[in-house]
Amino acid sequence: MTRRGYRQYCATARTLDLVGERWTLLIVRELLTGPKRFKDLGDNLPGIGTGLLAERLKHLEAAGIAHRTRLPPPAGTPVYELTGAGRELEPAVLALARWGRRWAMGDRDEQDAFHPGWAVLGMQAAFDPAAAAGFAATYEFRVGDTTFHARVAGGAVESRMGPAQHPDAVLEADEETFAGLANGRLRMRDAVRDGRARAHGDRAALTKLRSLFPAVVTESRQ
Amino acid sequence: MTRRGYRQYCATARTLDLVGERWTLLIVRELLTGPKRFKDLGDNLPGIGTGLLAERLKHLEAAGIAHRTRLPPPAGTPVYELTGAGRELEPAVLALARWGRRWAMGDRDEQDAFHPGWAVLGMQAAFDPAAAAGFAATYEFRVGDTTFHARVAGGAVESRMGPAQHPDAVLEADEETFAGLANGRLRMRDAVRDGRARAHGDRAALTKLRSLFPAVVTESRQ
DNA sequence: CGGCATCCATTTTGATACTG
């Protein structure tokens, strides 16, 4: 009856006691890009099953990582949203993503699902603060009918779903191409040159884009 | 038969496919402080059972994260050791530890195990690069009959089990005290003032120590 | 010690049907 735990007085183990079970960190990943409805969470986590999803959400609430609330009127739809503690899991999730970009991203399998929301985090994981020093710009990304944007400033990046207010540049690509970009298999410049991605807007911002979110693929010359 | 996976083309999910199962990241944590024997791994992971530990180690080998080798002669004991890919999991493990120090470290429960090796990572998670800028020193820590050290230089820290070559300062404390320091529940200065920890060595290095590894506990003044 | 094999009691999970 009592939840299974590692029973170790260790910060890593305690964290895993709270978010280390199957699906939990992926739910956090979903919520990192904004509040979501029960159904949307389920749709982005194929295979989880409503029962387990409900259980995990209850647990995250009990742990103070997420909470159930309602979107402001007139929508009023019930959604789940991260708390402050939950948002602070972002560095850990990004660290895992960074490792995955480097070591776990073979080609995409037919079976593998892909949702543009994941690309948002993929881009954040790819972000190179050094390249962003002393630079500021806002980018908008369009993938099929999904849009998100990234605001670069002060050597940091902030990404969100939805369109940007005044984007300096816009990048447009199909899902497959974007998956490659976000997961480090494809270089921005190659995608644009091949016409798989279309870019427009401020020329300096577009040039900078390539170094802000470097791909992982071997530094093939040229 | 086929391993269970999330089947998502997402860097976070792929990483969790490889290291997200129960015990796996704790095995990585153990190996981050150096190669270990099968038995020592088991001893530091109470409850895992030899079968599951063997299965996890095989999986980590297959994934290229760890490998089985032998200590150089004359010891020759078989040990498990991280590969390059495995060592690169350190940022992710430390990020989880950092979150845990902040949000998951209630008091230690009677039931909770504690091993000094965990403190090594706890200290690394606590490390504040900003405070270390332009500073260099080597510290040795003694907990019961266990010794480890941290070398601070170039705004970074490197910790290892075992004594330091030429420590600038030495900190000595019992296990309970050290657990509190590593997990952020106890401030260095308080532990020293109370006599729960004994420090000696270079005075400047000792003073700096307090800011290099700040505690998490509320900034209660004085 | 290093590890695999086996048996068994519990937990977790996955899939689906069902209710407000």
Place this chain on the structure above:
DNA sequence: CAGTATCAAAATGGATGCCG
């Protein structure tokens, strides 16, 4: 849509025995 209820299929924990 949100979430509960239910049941079968894994995964895990613990004990124990074995063999190099």
